[in-house]
């Protein structure tokens with residue numbers, strides 16, 4: 001099938017490339033000309049394992065990129081909206097990019113030639129949007145801009161991929177959810193027919209809610225583990241032993257029970273806040289979801305508290321921060337727990353020496369003036385303390401590197417290290 005992908009970030013680039021791998025012809029659209037050029041040169045605009053090889057295979061053959069909506073949409077049967085849906089200042093979802101993309105799609109569909117104007121075209125929302133958005137915001141904008149000749153279908157197909165494992169997750173999903181009327185859902189389902197996975201067919205609002213419920217539940221598991229971990233620490237109990245045991249209960253599962261510095265990323269914080277915001281608009285105060293966010297915002301400050309229990313005044317002290325991305329195997333720093341930690345260290349006058357295998361360039365835009373080191377070893381050199389913020393595998397083999405510190409004080413937010421000398425303390429253990 002011929003597919004247009006609107007927005008070539010983490011979701012759009014992976015979706016487009018994987019659809020090409022599944023045999024479809026894909027045109028990606030982005031307003032960022034640099035990303036368009038990168039894709040056409042076979043270079044993914046994001047870091048994702050496995051993506052460079054896959055993109056190289058298909059670019060110029062079954063996949064290309066453009067900044068021209070008409071070019072992409074007039075040559076496609078299905079258009080996926082994969083643009084960002086950030087949090088607004090009040091935490092509620094900011095749909096301005098979705099609105100803008102929907103308007104552009106409507107205008108492009110209105111340009112269909114007389115021949116093509118009766119060809120069925122489905123617009124699919126893949127961006128994470130609060131329930132009601134597809135029907136009440138996207139569809140009306142497409143129609144208002146001329147995209148409806150009775151032959152434009154609307155569907156909602158949430159994405160569940162994990163950054164760092166996105167290609168694998170897209171090609172090996174545990175669920176595919178498609179919301180919409182039967183014709184639209186059938187059309188979208190055909191795109192996935194080579195993937196052996198059951199398709200959950202539903203309406204658009206339920207599809208939208210499934211995504212929020214999914215992310216909110218995972219975020220809840222993490223905040224639950226962190227809360228139990230905070231209590232365990234006070235009791236001198238190892239929370240990892242506790243979580244490992246309860247994870248054996250099939251009703252619980254061991255996933256997402258790692259206590260630590262909290263969750264970040266472009267999805268969990270903003271999606272839980274968006275659901276809280278939507279519930280608030282409906283007159284419901286979601287107590288559990290509010291607590292999930294509150295616990296998560298406290299965890300990075302616990303790193304600072306543990307540090308200042310050891311070094312009372314961090315002013316002019318060199319603090320090594322290991323890990324800047326919100327999790328391992330990605331260069332994404334959105335809502336990374338390192339951000340509030342570094343901000344607080346700077347407020348207190350510390351000198352921050354940071355290291356991350358991939359994310360330093362992105363973090364430089366947030367903190368241009370901290371010291372960026374090219375290895376964990378050089379960040380640790382002459383440091384007065386070290387905070388481990390991301391679960392990069394390479395941190396697990398650090399050992400002698402800590403001896404280069406002025407004093408060995410290591411506060412571990414991810415349970416990466418075990419040290420038999422100096423001060424070693426885990427955030428929840």
Ligand code: NAD
Pocket residue numbers: 006007008009010011012029030031032035082083084085097100101126127128129159160161162163266267
């Ligand atoms: P992103 O910010 O990485 O990418 C969005 C892209 O859209 C950018 O390249 C941007 O330049 C482009 N864009 C902005 N305005 C545009 C316009 N008017 N027309 C065309 N392109 C435009 O976002 P992302 O992380 O890929 O997330 C996209 C959506 O998918 C969000 O709703 C997100 O919540 C959801 N999602 C993300 C993930 C994830 O792990 N990142 C997983 C599942 C779902």
